[in-house]
Amino acid sequence: MLTVIQVALTGLLTGFAYALIAAGLNFIYGIMGLINFSHGASLMLSMYFAYWAWALFGIDPIFMIPINALLLAVIGVGIYKGGARRVINSSFLSQAVLTFGIASLFVSGAQFLWETNFRLVDAQILEGGITVGPFEFGLPHLGASVVCALAFGILYWFINKTEMGRVIQAVSEDRQAAALMGIDTERVFTLGWAIGLACVGVAGAVVTTFFPVFPTVGDRFVLYSFVAVVLGGFGSVSGAFIGGLVVGIIENVAGVFVLPAMKMAIVYALFFITLLVRPMGLFGRY
Amino acid sequence: MPQTDSTVRTRPISLPRLLKGKNLGVVLAILFFAAYPLVITSPFYVQIIIRVFVYAIAAQAWNIIGGYAGQVSLCQAVFFGMGAFTSAYLMVHYDIIPWIGLIAGAILSMVLAVIIGFPTFRLVGRYFAIATMGLGEIAQIIVLNTSLLGGAVGIWLPVLPDSFKYMQFHKSKLPYYYIAFVIAIATYAAVAWLEKSKIGYYLRAIKADQQAAESLGIDSRKYKLIAFMISAAITGIIGGFYANYVLVVDPFSVLPRSFSSMLLLMSVIGGVGTLWGPLYGAAIVMPLTELTRGFLGAGGRGLDVMIYAILIIIIILFEPQGIQGVIKRVKVRLAR
Numbered sequence: 001m002l003t004v005i006q007v008a009l010t011g012l013l014t015g016f017a018y019a020l021i022a023a024g025l026n027f028i029y030g031i032m033g034l035i036n037f038s039h040g041a042s043l044m045l046s047m048y049f050a051y052w053a054w055a056l057f058g059i060d061p062i063f064m065i066p067i068n069a070l071l072l073a074v075i076g077v078g079i080y081k082g083g084a085r086r087v088i089n090s091s092f093l094s095q096a097v098l099t100f101g102i103a104s105l106f107v108s109g110a111q112f113l114w115e116t117n118f119r120l121v122d123a124q125i126l127e128g129g130i131t132v133g134p135f136e137f138g139l140p141h142l143g144a145s146v147v148c149a150l151a152f153g154i155l156y157w158f159i160n161k162t163e164m165g166r167v168i169q170a171v172s173e174d175r176q177a178a179a180l181m182g183i184d185t186e187r188v189f190t191l192g193w194a195i196g197l198a199c200v201g202v203a204g205a206v207v208t209t210f211f212p213v214f215p216t217v218g219d220r221f222v223l224y225s226f227v228a229v230v231l232g233g234f235g236s237v238s239g240a241f242i243g244g245l246v247v248g249i250i251e252n253v254a255g256v257f258v259l260p261a262m263k264m265a266i267v268y269a270l271f272f273i274t275l276l277v278r279p280m281g282l283f284g285r286y
Numbered sequence: 287m288p289q290t291d292s293t294v295r296t297r298p299i300s301l302p303r304l305l306k307g308k309n310l311g312v313v314l315a316i317l318f319f320a321a322y323p324l325v326i327t328s329p330f331y332v333q334i335i336i337r338v339f340v341y342a343i344a345a346q347a348w349n350i351i352g353g354y355a356g357q358v359s360l361c362q363a364v365f366f367g368m369g370a371f372t373s374a375y376l377m378v379h380y381d382i383i384p385w386i387g388l389i390a391g392a393i394l395s396m397v398l399a400v401i402i403g404f405p406t407f408r409l410v411g412r413y414f415a416i417a418t419m420g421l422g423e424i425a426q427i428i429v430l431n432t433s434l435l436g437g438a439v440g441i442w443l444p445v446l447p448d449s450f451k452y453m454q455f456h457k458s459k460l461p462y463y464y465i466a467f468v469i470a471i472a473t474y475a476a477v478a479w480l481e482k483s484k485i486g487y488y489l490r491a492i493k494a495d496q497q498a499a500e501s502l503g504i505d506s507r508k509y510k511l512i513a514f515m516i517s518a519a520i521t522g523i524i525g526g527f528y529a530n531y532v533l534v535v536d537p538f539s540v541l542p543r544s545f546s547s548m549l550l551l552m553s554v555i556g557g558v559g560t561l562w563g564p565l566y567g568a569a570i571v572m573p574l575t576e577l578t579r580g581f582l583g584a585g586g587r588g589l590d591v592m593i594y595a596i597l598i599i600i601i602i603l604f605e606p607q608g609i610q611g612v613i614k615r616v617k618v619r620l621a622r
Contacts, residue, residue, distance in 0.1 A: 035412055083603050090606065092412045093358055097554050097602045100547055104595035111588030215588075219543075223423060226416055265427040268420045275417045276405050 006135050007252045013137065015248020016145035017207050019241040020152055021221055022228035024199030026240035027155070029229070030172045031192035032088050037099035038079070040222025041106035042197055046072050046204025047213045048110060051119050054208075060125045064205040065147060072201030076193035084193065085186075103218070110215040118212040126209065144206035151202045152241050155195070159237060168192065172235065220264075224251070227271040233281025242282065316471065323463050330580070332459045336531065338572045339466035340524055341552060343473045345564035347520035348549040350477060353559035354486065355513045356493025358411065360546045361402065361418035364425045365395040365518040367541040369525025371429070374441040374535040377452075384453040388526035395522030396515045403514045407507050419543070426541040440536025443529065453530040462531050469527060473520055478561055480516075489513055493559075551598050557610025566609040571597075 025039045046068045053059040053067070079102060087094045126143045129136050159165040170178040171188045179185050211217070225240075228247045232239025247267060254266035274281065323332045344366060352358050372394050373387030382390075406417045429435050436442075446454045455461040480486045488509045491499040496506050529535045549564075552571050557563030571594050578590035605611045 035416070083599060086603055092415065093352075093356075093550075093554070093558065094602055094606050096358065096412075096415065097551060097598060100551065101595050101598040101602065104591055105599065108588035108591035108595060112592060223420075227420075230416070259431060261431050262427060265424050265431075268424045268427075271420045272417055272424070275409060275413055275420075279409060279413050 002134055004253060004256055007256050008249050009135055010137065010141070011249040011252025012245060013141045013145040013248070014252070015245040016148035016152075017203050017244075018221065018224050018228050018247050019244025020148040020199050020203045022225035022232065022240035022244040023152055023155060023237050024196040024203075025222075025225050026229045026232070026234065026237050027199070028192050028196040030235045030237065031168060032171075032175075032189050034084065034088060034095050035092075035099070036084075036196070037096060037222070038103035038106065039196075039200060039225065040218030040220075041103035042072060042075060042218070043200045043204050043207075043221050044110060044213070044215060044218035045075065045106055046201045047208045047211075047217060048114065049201075050205040050208040051121060051213045054121050054124070055119070061121060061205050061208045062125060062143070064208075065202055068201035068205040069198040070201070072197040072204070073194040076195075076197030077190055079197075080190055080193040085189070088189065107215050107218070114215070116215055118214045120212045121208050124209060138210060140209035144209055147206045148203060151199065155199065156238060158195075164191075224267065227267055229281075230271055230274050230279070231281050233283040236281070236283035239281055239283030319467060323460055329459055332463055334573050334576045336459065336463050336466050337576065338568050339463075339470045340528055340531075341549070341572055342565045342568035343466075343470050343524045344521050344545075345549045345552040345556075345568050346473050346477055347517045347524075349553045349558065349560075349564045350480065350489075350520075351510070351513045351517040352550060353553055353563065354481070354493065355489040355510055356411070356559075357407070357510055357514075358415040358550065359418050359514070359517070360415055360543070360550070361422040361425070362517070362521050362549050363422055363541050363543065363545040364402075365398065365521035366525035366528070366545060367425065367429065367535075367537070368395045368398055368518075369522030369527075370529035370535045370540045371435055371441065372522070373526035374443055374529045375435065377443055377530075378441055383451055384526065384530045385451075387530075388523050391526040392519040392522040395518040395525075399514045399518035400511060403511045404507075407510045407514075419546075422541070422543050422546055426537050426543075429537045429541060436536065438536065438538070440534060440539075443533040443535075445533060453527075454533075466524075466527060466531075469524060474561065474565070476516075476520075481561055485509060485512060490559075551594075553608075554606075555598060555601050555608050557608035557613075560608075560610045563608055563610050570609070 021039065021043060025036060028034060028036050028039075049068055049071055050061045050064040053064050054061060083098055083102070084095075087098050124140065126139045129138050130142065131137075157165075159168060167178075167183055168188055168191070170181070171183060171185055175185055178188075207221075224247050225244065228243035229240045230243070231246055232241065232243030250270060251263055251267050254263040258266060319335070322335060326332065344362065347365075348359060348362050369388070369391030372391035373384055376382035376387045376390060377384060402418070402421060406414055406421075409417055430438055445456075446452050448455050448457060450461070453465070488499070488504050491502070491504060492506045492509060500506050525540060528540070532539075548571075552567030553564045554567070555563075555571060556565060556567030556569075574597075575590040575594055578593055601608055605615075607614070
């Protein structure tokens with residue numbers, strides 16, 4: 001029993017990372033109705049940035065958090081201005097194809113530049129573990145989850161308590177009405193991509209502290225963040241966050257009861273069932 | 287484009303008609319592909335076109351449900367794998383000849399399509415897509431962990447002496463080529479018929495506006511399921527062929543998500559929802575990636591994928607109708 005709780009808590013920690021990534025994904029979807037299939041590939045890039053900063057310059061991933069956020073925000077704006085802008089009003093297929101293409105480009109580019117070896121950051125400021133009662137937690141893991149929670153807190157505050165946040169909510173609710181009220185939707189979309197990918201930047205930097213980096217690492221995280229978004233509900237950033245936590249817990253707990261290799265199947269099964277039974281998730285709007 | 291009465295052909299097939307306009311193109315293409323391996327005898331180049339056929343067929347199968355019916359399916363790999371594993375398993379464990387194995391694979395794929403489609407077709411477009419995406423993942427994981435199907439190693443078909451009965455040809459790739467060629471012709475003929483048939487129109491109506499179609503009395507779920515079943519059967523058949531061609535079936539080669547997404551991308555590059563789109567897409571992407579890999583990337587450095595990723599991005603941004611769209615534009619330009 002104790003093992004299950006320990007495992008669940010460890011899963012919860014990883015869940016914070018899934019949650020932040022999912023929040024970013026949902027942020028973009030909520031604003032412009034575009035499912036960003038390149039979200040995972042962007043995460044992979046941010047992980048590589050953090051890794052290389054550490055490997056080449058000795059910069060601890062912790063310091064890369066703000067830098068990554070900035071870099072990925074720039075990439076996000078680039079993706080938007082470079083192409084996503086044109087498919088916002090197109091069919092789902094066009095959006096899917098574009099973002100799949102971007103994802104392939106990032107992944108193959110990473111393979112080309114950095115090969116497929118697994119890279120691991122193994123000497124950092126936050127090291128070792130901490131014991132709380134009968135439970136043990138890795139310090140990097142704990143630090144990562146704290147940062148993700150903080151980042152989400154900032155995101156939540158931004159969306160709900162600031163003027164710009166309300167503007168963004170308006171555009172999410174009804175793009176045309178918002179435009180009629182004088183809101184520059186183009187700017188909001190750009191901001192949406194910037195923030196959505198900044199989340200990925202932060203998540204990437206912290207995940208690098210406990211997870212290896214390789215070109216296809218994004219796949220795993222993005223699929224889990226899709227599950228999180230579906231669980232929490234499309235259109236709800238907080239829902240996505242909670243969904244991410246749930247995914248983290250379930251992934252780990254499932255690993256106790258079934259073959260660890262099958263735990264991903266359990267998560268996807270949950271995903272599938274949610275889609276069938278309650279496609280709007282827990283808090284979703286669509 | 288739609289003729290007067292789509293279900294009754296009043297004009298017989300005749301030589302003059304065969305040589306007209308686009309029919310001529312089809313005839314020439316068939317002659318070209320029929321003669322190709324007799325002229326270009328190098329196994330490498332023959333093998334590329336065999337792969338083109340495999341993908342052209344699978345992409346066209348996707349096109350039925352994704353292009354015509356507008357339901358973006360990302361689980362086609364599941365049907366491909368079903369066909370491949372069925373044929374391989376029956377062969378290895380029960381000594382059932384591949385020709386029957388292919389049919390068995392097709393039938394099982396159709397059953398799977400109904401099982402998958404029944405609950406998921408009530409989901410709207412994008413939810414259907416990601417639901418199938420999840421299913422594809424689940425399928426790969428389950429097969430990876432099923433020792434009956436060989437786990438990660440998969441099923442290895444026995445290498446037998448050349449025989450038509452067991453679909454094994456080692457002295458030359460030609461028989462494989464022509465088998466795939468015949469399957470391709472059958473598939474494209476079937477879709478050409480489907481396009482002009484009642485089902486075809488219903489599917490296009492569903493794609494354009496499902497609610498409007500339903501209000502006109504079209505049972506959208508039934509026709510989506512039919513399209514899905516046809517798509518799954520074709521994919522299952524070519525999966526079975528693939529198993530007997532490469533003689534190794536494992537979850538990494540026949541069930542990856544990259545296979546499913548590639549079918550989609552090829553169809554879009556060529557022209558989604560058109561008869562020849564998938565062929566154009568496969569005919570461009572497959573040789574592109576094989577040649578790039580053959581001449582530039584022995585290190586598996588992903589250059590081939592990069593080129594085709596750039597291609598897909600350019601196409602979707604500038605000509606979402608794909609190559610078929612470009613052709614149309616050129617025709618319009620020439621007609622002025």
